[in-house]
Amino acid sequence: MSEPRSEQPHRKDVQVALAGQQNAGKSTLFNVLTGARQHVANYPGVTVDKKHGQYSDDLGTVYTVDLPGTYSLTSFSLEERVAREFLLGERPDVTVNVVDASNLRRSLHLTLQLLELELPLVLALNMMDVAASRGIQVDKDLLARRLGLAVVTTVGRKGEGREALRQAIRGVEDGATATERPHPAAVVRYGALEPAIEQLMARFATEPRLSDLPRRWLALQLLQGDTAAVQLLAERLGDDAARPLRETAGRFIDAFETAAGIEVSDHVVSCRDQAVERLLKGAVQGAGNGRPSLTERIDRFVLNRWAAPFFLVATVFAIYQVSIVWGYEITTYTWPLLAKARELIAGLLPGADFLVDPYTRSLGLWLVDSANTLLNYVPIFLILFAAIAIIEDSGYMARIAFILDKILHRFGLHGQSTLPLILGGVFAGGCAVPGVMATKGIPDTRARMATIFTVPFMNCLAKVPLYTLLLGIFFVEHKSLMLFYISTMTIVFALLVAKLLTKTVLRGQETSPFVMELPHYHLPTVTGVLRRSFERTWQYIKKVGTVVLAVAVVVFALLHLPGLSAERKAHYEAEAQAAVERFAAALEGNTYRDVALGGNLVPLVRYFTDYKRAKLNATGAAGSARVTERFQARNADFYPLVKPPAGDRDARKAWRELRKLARARQGLRKDMREERIRTSLLGTIGRGLEPVTQLAGFDWKINIALLSSFAARESSVATLGVLFQQDEDQNATLEERMGAETRAGGATALLAVSMILFFALYPPCLATTIMVKVQTGSYQWMLFAIVFPTLLGLGVASAVYSIGTAVGATGIQAMSAVYWGAVALLLVVGLVSDRQASRRLRARLAET
Amino acid sequence: MLSLNDIRPGGRVRIRRHLSTGAVRQRLLDLGLMPNAVVTVVRSAPLNDPIELKLDASNVSLRRREARTIEVSPLEADAAEPDHV
Numbered sequence: 001m002s003e004p005r006s007e008q009p010h011r012k013d014v015q016v017a018l019a020g021q022q023n024a025g026k027s028t029l030f031n032v033l034t035g036a037r038q039h040v041a042n043y044p045g046v047t048v049d050k051k052h053g054q055y056s057d058d059l060g061t062v063y064t065v066d067l068p069g070t071y072s073l074t075s076f077s078l079e080e081r082v083a084r085e086f087l088l089g090e091r092p093d094v095t096v097n098v099v100d101a102s103n104l105r106r107s108l109h110l111t112l113q114l115l116e117l118e119l120p121l122v123l124a125l126n127m128m129d130v131a132a133s134r135g136i137q138v139d140k141d142l143l144a145r146r147l148g149l150a151v152v153t154t155v156g157r158k159g160e161g162r163e164a165l166r167q168a169i170r171g172v173e174d175g176a177t178a179t180e181r182p183h184p185a186a187v188v189r190y191g192a193l194e195p196a197i198e199q200l201m202a203r204f205a206t207e208p209r210l211s212d213l214p215r216r217w218l219a220l221q222l223l224q225g226d227t228a229a230v231q232l233l234a235e236r237l238g239d240d241a242a243r244p245l246r247e248t249a250g251r252f253i254d255a256f257e258t259a260a261g262i263e264v265s266d267h268v269v270s271c272r273d274q275a276v277e278r279l280l281k282g283a284v285q286g287a288g289n290g291r292p293s294l295t296e297r298i299d300r301f302v303l304n305r306w307a308a309p310f311f312l313v314a315t316v317f318a319i320y321q322v323s324i325v326w327g328y329e330i331t332t333y334t335w336p337l338l339a340k341a342r343e344l345i346a347g348l349l350p351g352a353d354f355l356v357d358p359y360t361r362s363l364g365l366w367l368v369d370s371a372n373t374l375l376n377y378v379p380i381f382l383i384l385f386a387a388i389a390i391i392e393d394s395g396y397m398a399r400i401a402f403i404l405d406k407i408l409h410r411f412g413l414h415g416q417s418t419l420p421l422i423l424g425g426v427f428a429g430g431c432a433v434p435g436v437m438a439t440k441g442i443p444d445t446r447a448r449m450a451t452i453f454t455v456p457f458m459n460c461l462a463k464v465p466l467y468t469l470l471l472g473i474f475f476v477e478h479k480s481l482m483l484f485y486i487s488t489m490t491i492v493f494a495l496l497v498a499k500l501l502t503k504t505v506l507r508g509q510e511t512s513p514f515v516m517e518l519p520h521y522h523l524p525t526v527t528g529v530l531r532r533s534f535e536r537t538w539q540y541i542k543k544v545g546t547v548v549l550a551v552a553v554v555v556f557a558l559l560h561l562p563g564l565s566a567e568r569k570a571h572y573e574a575e576a577q578a579a580v581e582r583f584a585a586a587l588e589g590n591t592y593r594d595v596a597l598g599g600n601l602v603p604l605v606r607y608f609t610d611y612k613r614a615k616l617n618a619t620g621a622a623g624s625a626r627v628t629e630r631f632q633a634r635n636a637d638f639y640p641l642v643k644p645p646a647g648d649r650d651a652r653k654a655w656r657e658l659r660k661l662a663r664a665r666q667g668l669r670k671d672m673r674e675e676r677i678r679t680s681l682l683g684t685i686g687r688g689l690e691p692v693t694q695l696a697g698f699d700w701k702i703n704i705a706l707l708s709s710f711a712a713r714e715s716s717v718a719t720l721g722v723l724f725q726q727d728e729d730q731n732a733t734l735e736e737r738m739g740a741e742t743r744a745g746g747a748t749a750l751l752a753v754s755m756i757l758f759f760a761l762y763p764p765c766l767a768t769t770i771m772v773k774v775q776t777g778s779y780q781w782m783l784f785a786i787v788f789p790t791l792l793g794l795g796v797a798s799a800v801y802s803i804g805t806a807v808g809a810t811g812i813q814a815m816s817a818v819y820w821g822a823v824a825l826l827l828v829v830g831l832v833s834d835r836q837a838s839r840r841l842r843a844r845l846a847e848t
Numbered sequence: 849m850l851s852l853n854d855i856r857p858g859g860r861v862r863i864r865r866h867l868s869t870g871a872v873r874q875r876l877l878d879l880g881l882m883p884n885a886v887v888t889v890v891r892s893a894p895l896n897d898p899i900e901l902k903l904d905a906s907n908v909s910l911r912r913r914e915a916r917t918i919e920v921s922p923l924e925a926d927a928a929e930p931d932h933v
Contacts, residue, residue, distance in 0.1 A: 071878035076871040103905040106880045134905075269877050295907075299890075299900075308894045402909050406895035409911070415898075513872045513914045514898055515879060518907040 013060040015090065016169055019083060020098035021110055022069035023519040025126045027051075028156035028528060029098050030066040033165065049440070057166055065092070071106075073113045075228035077443065077512075084228070087117055088213070094172050095119045096165065101138055101153070102131040102520075104284055108276045109269075111147070115186050118214040122168045123151045129158070130520065134293060135286040142283045147186045157525050187216075188275040192260055193267060196223055196252035203245060209236045222249040223256075224265045295520040299399075308403050315396065316422065319387045324429035324461075327380030334379055338372045352609075354602050354665060355576045355672070356569075363556055370552040374545060377461055380429065381540055386533035388423065393524035393532075398516060405514055410830050411495040412502025413454070414447035415514060421451070424458030426491055432456045432768040433540055436775055446509035450501050452775055453785055454494040456764035459487060466709075466759055474749040478812045485819045489760060492822045497792070499829055505784070547767045555708050558682040564675060572672050579664040586657045591650045595637050596658070604638055607631070608662050611642045682707060696758060696797035697751040697805075706758070710766055749811025754801040757818065761793035850922065852901075853915040855889045861920035862886050868917040876918070879908045886923065 018033075020026040034053030051066040067086060068079035075081050087095065097114055099107035104125075114121055125131075125138060144151040150168040154161030190197060200219035204210045210218070213232075221229030222245070234242040253264055260267060302311050345368050349361045391397050397419060405415030417439075424435030435455040442448040459467075467486055475482045564572075580601065587593045596604055614627045632639050641658055644651035677683050678700070686703035693703055763786045764772065773782040796818075804814040855861055863885050866873050880903045881887065890900040890907065898911045 072874070074874050076874050105904050106878075106906065109878070265874070266877075266883070269882060273882055296890075296902075299907075303891060303893075303900070305892075305894045398909075402893050402898060402900065403895075405911070406893060406897045513868075513875060513911065515872070515875045515908065515910045515914060517879060518900060518909055520907075 013063065014093040014169070015063045015065070016094045016096060017065045017067055017087060017090070017092040018096050018098055019067045019087070019110070019114060020069060020126075021071050021100065021107055023517055024069070024098050024100040024107065025156040026069055026098040027066060028525075029096075029124060029126055029154060029165075030064065031528070031531065032154075032156050032159050032162050034064050055166075057170065059170060062166075062169065070110070072110055073117070074224075075226050081228055084117075087114075087119060088232075091119070091212075093120065094122060094169050096122045096124050096169065098124045098126050098154075098156075100130075101125040101128050102134055102136055104138065104280055105276060108279060109272055112186070112188055112272050112275060115147075116188070116214065116217040116220065118217070120172045121149050122165070122172055123147065123149050124161070124165055125151060125153045126156050128153045128160075129155045130522075137285040139283045139285075143279065146279050146283070149186075157522070157528070186279070188272050190220070190268060190271045193223065193256060193264065193271075196249075196256065200245070200249060200252070203248070207237065207241075219249075220268065222246070223253055224268060225253065293520070295395075298521055299518075302396075303399060303402070312400060312403055315391065315400070316426070319384070319391075319422065320429070323380055323384035323387055327383045328429075330379040330383075331376055335376060338375055342368050342372060351603070352606055354580075354605060355572060355668060359560075362560075363553070366556050367549060367552055370548055371545070373462075374541070374548055377431070378537060378541070380461065381431070381434075381537045382533055384423070384430070385434070385536040386529050388419065389529045389532040390524045392419075393522060393528055395519045395521045398518050401516065402518060407830075408495075409447075409514070410833055411499045412447060412450045412506070413495070413498050414442050414444050414451070415516070416442045417447060417451040420455050421458060421491070421494065424455040425460050426458055429461045429464060430458055431460050431462075431540065432458065432764050433771050434536060436764075436768055436771040437536075437539070439775055444510075444512045444514070446502060446506050446511045449506050449509055449776065449781070450498040452772055452781075453501055453788070454498045456768055456785070456789065457494045457497065457761060458490050459760075460765075462709075462765070463759055467756060470752045470756060474752040474811055481812065482815065485815055486756065486760070489819055489822065492819075492826055493761065495826055496822065496829065499833070547770050551766050555682070558685075559677055559680050559708070561681055562679070564672065564679070568675065572668055575668055576665065579661055579668075583657050583661040587654060590654055592641060592654045596641065596654060600638075603635075604641065604658070605662055605665060607635060607638045608642050608658055677704065693794070695802055696754045696794060697801040698755070698758075698797075702755065706762065709759075710763065750801060750804045750809065750814055753804070753811045753815045753818075754797040756815075757800055758793040758797035761789050761796060763787075763789040763793075849919050851916045852887075852889070852918040852920050853899075853912050855920065855922070857889050857891045860886060860888045860923045862923055864919040864921055866918055868914065872914060872917070876910075876914070880904060880906065881908070881918065887920075 018026055018030050030051065030053065034055050039052055049068070052064060053066075054061055054063045056062070065086070067083040070077070070080045070083050073080055073084045073087075075084065086092075095114060097111050099111065111121075111123060123143070125140060125143075128138075131138060138153075140151045140153055150171055152161055152164045152168045154165060197216060197219045200222060201215040204213075204215045204218060210233075213236075218229060218233075222233070230242075230246060233245060236242075237245075256264055256267070301307055342365070346361075346365060349364045350358045352361060388397075391400075400418045401415030403415075404418050408415055408417050419441070420435045420438040422430065422435075423438050424430045424432050432455050435458065436452050439448050439451045439455070442451060471479050471482055584597055587596055590596075611627070611631050614631070615624065618624045618627045628643070631642070640648060640651040641654050644655045678687070682704055683700065686700040686707060689703050690698075690700055693699075698706070763769070769782050769785055772785045773779060776782065800814055800818055803809075809817070850861075852861065852863075863881055863883055865883055866876060866881075868876065881901075885903065888902040890902050892899045893909075896912075898909045899915055900907055900909045
C-alpha cells in the first residue's frame with residue numbers, strides 16, 4: 001500500500017482486506033467499517049476499482065482495502081486475478097471474509113479458498129437480518145470452532161456488528177503467529193489428488209524462491225492448470241526451473257483424470273462442496289423452508305411475461321421524470337446562483353476596455369462560463385445517480401438486465417449494458433462520462449467494448465440545447481415528431497453500430513457467458529444511496545471538470561490566435577476614435593460634458609452596458625427598483641445619463657448620444673470578433689474543412705461550432721451564439737438571429753437535419769474520450785472512439801444532405817426517411833442474426 | 849440426453865454434468881450449479897431468453913445457449929409448489 005505505515009512499537013498500524021462474493025454486502029460493510037474516509041483508485045494497469053479507507057482504534061490506524069467481489073479465486077476473470085494478486089502480493093495482516101449468512105452453502109467455497117492462501121482470516125456473517133427473516137439460524141460458535149476462525153455476525157445495512165468486527169480484526173492480528181496456518185479441520189482433503197499435492201509441495205519446499213507462497217495452494221492451482229499460477233511459477237523460478245514442475249503436474253493431471261474419469265477442477269470443486277456440507281451440518285438450521293420468499297412473490301409480478309415490459313418502461317420513465325425533468329426545474333433555481341458567481345468574478349477581473357478587453361478578463365470569463373455550464377448539471381446528476389443507486393441497491397438492475405438481455409445480446413451488447421445506456425441518456429438527458437464509467441460492471445469484454453463505443457450516441461444533456469435550437473428555427477410545425485425521432489434514434493443507431501463493431505473490429509475480443517445472480521430485493525438505505533450519488537457526482541466534477549477547463553484554455557487560444565494584424569487593429573481603433581469624437585462633438589456645450597468625457601468615458605460606457613443588462617435580467621418591479629438603487633449607489637454622477645430625469649433636456653441628449661456610442665462600440669466589437677475568429681487557428685481549420693463538410697452542408701461557422709463542441713458539447717451552442725452575436729439593443733434570441741442569418745445564407749431544414757444527424761453520431765466529447773481511455777486502458781481504442789464516429793457522422797450527414805438536395809426533399813421528409821430506414825435495417829439485422837445464431841448453435845451441439 | 853434448456857418453468861431437475869469448459873464452467877460451478885445439485889426452473893424472460901433458476905438459497909439467470917450445455921435428469925414433482933409464470 002502507498003500509505004506510510006508507522007513502525008512505532010506501542011502503536012501498531014495494520015492492513016486489512018475485505019474479500020467476499022458479489023451481493024454479500026461487502027461494500028456496505030466496508031463503509032460501516034471505515035466511515036467517510038475513503039479513496040477510490042485503480043489497481044495498477046487494470047480498470048478495476050481499488051477502494052481504500054481507514055479508521056483508527058486504540059492501537060493505531062487500520063488501513064482497509066475493499067477487494068472486488070468474486071465468487072472464487074480462479075484466474076478466469078479480471079476481478080478474481082486482481083483480488084488474488086493483491087492477497088498474495090501484499091499479504092494483508094488480516095483478511096475479512098464477508099459472507100451472506102443466508103447463503104452459506106455457496107459462500108463458504110470462497111472461505112475455503114482464502115484459507116488455502118494461508119491468510120489470517122476473520123469471517124463476517126453479514127446480512128444476518130435477511131437470514132433471520134428467512135428462518136435461517138446459524139450457530140456461529142460451532143462454525144467458529146470448526147473453521148478455527150473468529151466469526152462475527154453483522155448487518156451492514158444497519159451498521160450492526162462494527163465494534164465486534166473491529167475487535168476481531170485486532171484479535172486475529174495479535175495472535176497472528178498462532179493462526180498462521182488454517183485450522184486442521186478446515187483444510188479440505190482432496191482424496192485421490194492428495195498424493196500429487198503432497199509431492200508437489202515437497203518439491204516446492206526445496207525451492208527458496210517459493211518460500212513466501214502457500215505451497216498447498218500453489219500445488220492445487222498447478223494441478224488445476226491455472227494459467228496465472230503457471231505464470232507465477234515461471235516468473236519466480238525462470239522458465240528452465242519451472243518447466244519440470246509444470247511437467248510433473250501435467251503427468252499428475254493425466255494420471256488422475258484417467259483414473260477418476262473427471263477433470264481435476266471438477267473434483268476440487270466437489271471436494272470443497274463436501275467440505276462445506278460437513279462444516280454446515282448442524283450449524284445451520286431452517287435453510288429453504290419452502291415458503292416462497294418476498295423476493296419470489298415480487299418477481300411473480302415484476303418479471304411476469306406481460307407485466308415486465310410495463311414495469312421496465314415505468315421505471316425508466318420515472319428516472320427520466322425525476323432526474324431530467326424535475327432536475328431541470330431545480331437548475332432554474334441554481335442557475336441564478338452560478339450567474340451571480342460569474343458577476344462576482346467579472347467584477348474582480350480587470351474591467352472591459354472600449355474596444356479590446358484584456359486577455360485576463362476574456363479568458364477568465366471564458367473559464368467561468370465553461371465551468372458554469374458544467375456545474376449547471378450538478379443537481380440533475382445528483383438526482384440521476386441517486387435514482388440509479390436505488391435501482392441498483394434494490395436488486396432491480398439485475399432484473400432489467402434479465403429482461404433486456406435477449407434484444408441487447410442480439411446486437412452484440414449485454415443485458416448489463418442497460419445501465420450505461422440509461423446513464424448516457426437513452427431518451428433524453430444523461431452524460432456519456434458516467435455511462436462509460438458504468439460499463440465496468442459488464443463481465444463480457446466484447447459486449448463491454450461495444451457498449452463503451454455506443455454510449456456516446458445517447459442524447460447527453462449537452463446535445464439537447466443544439467437540438468432545441470435547431471428545432472426552434474427549422475421545425476416549428478413538426479417539433480413533436482422531430483422530438484420523437486431524436487429521442488428514439490439514439491438506441492436505433494446504438495444497436496446498429498454495436499452490431500457493426502461486434503462483427504468487425506471487436507470480433508476478436510473475448511466474450512463470456514451471461515450467468516448472473518438475481519439478488520434478493522433489499523430496501524436501499526438513505527445513507528447508501530446518498531453516498532453513491534455524491535461519490536459519482538464528485539467523480540464527474542473532478543474528472544470532467546479538470547479536462548473541460550484544460551481544453552477550454554486550448555480552444556480559447558485556438559479562437560484568439562494569431563489575432564488581428566496591426567493594420568486591421570489600427571483600422572478598428574480609428575473607427576472607434578471617430579465614434580468617440582462624434583460623441584464628444586455632440587456633447588459640446590452640454591452640462592454633462594465633463595462627466596462623460598476624458599477618463600470617464602470608458603467607465604461610463606461600461607456603466608451604461610452593465611445597466612442595460614441588469615435591467616434586462618431584473619425580474620418584476622422590485623427587481624427593477626433594486627437595479628436602480630444599485631446603480632445610483634455605484635455612480636450617482638453617471639446615473640442621469642443612463643436614466644435621464646424628466647425634463648432634463650441635456651441629460652436626455654447625452655443619453656441619446658451615449659446610446660449611439662455604445663451601439664457603435666458593440667458593432668465594432670462584433671465585427672472584430674468575427675474577423676478574429678475567422679482568421680484564428682480554429683477558423684482556419686474550419687474553413688479548411690469546408691470542401692469536405694460542404695457535402696453535409698456545413699460552412700465554416702458550423703465547422704467551428706462542431707470542432708469546439710469536442711471540448712464539451714455545451715460549447716456548440718455557445719460558439720454559435722458568439723458567431724451569430726447580437727447587437728446590443730436587439731433582444732432577439734439565438735434562434736431568431738441564427739434563423740435570419742442562415743436562411744439569408746440559403747440554409748434549409750435539410751441542413752438542420754444534416755447537423756442533427758452529425759451531432760447524434762459525432763465523436764464523444766473530450767471528457768468522454770478520456771474516460772474511454774480509462775475504461776479500455778488503451779490510447780488506440782481512444783483514438784478509434786474519436787475517428788470512427790467522425791467518419792460515420794460525416795458520411796451519414798453528407799449522404800442525407802447530398803441526396804436530399806438532389807431529390808429536393810424537405811427536412812422532415814429526409815429525417816423520416818433516415819429514421820424509418822434505420823428502423824427497418826435494425827429489424828432485418830435483428831432477425832437475420834437470430835436465425836444465424838440458432839443455426840450455428842444447433843450445428844455446434846450436433847457435433848458434441 | 850435432456851438439457852436444462854428443455855425444462856419448462858416449474859420443472860425440478862438434478863444436474864448431471866457440464867459440457868461447457870473454462871470460464872463458463874467455472875462460473876456455473878461458482879454460482880452453485882454443481883453436479884448433483886437440484887435446481888428449479890423458475891421462469892423464462894419475457895422474450896423467452898434468458899431463463900431464471902432457483903438454487904438452494906439463490907436465484908441465477910443464464911442464457912439458453914449456456915443452459916443447453918448442462919445435462920440434467922428430471923426429478924419427481926416436489927411438494928413445494930412450482931412457480932407459474
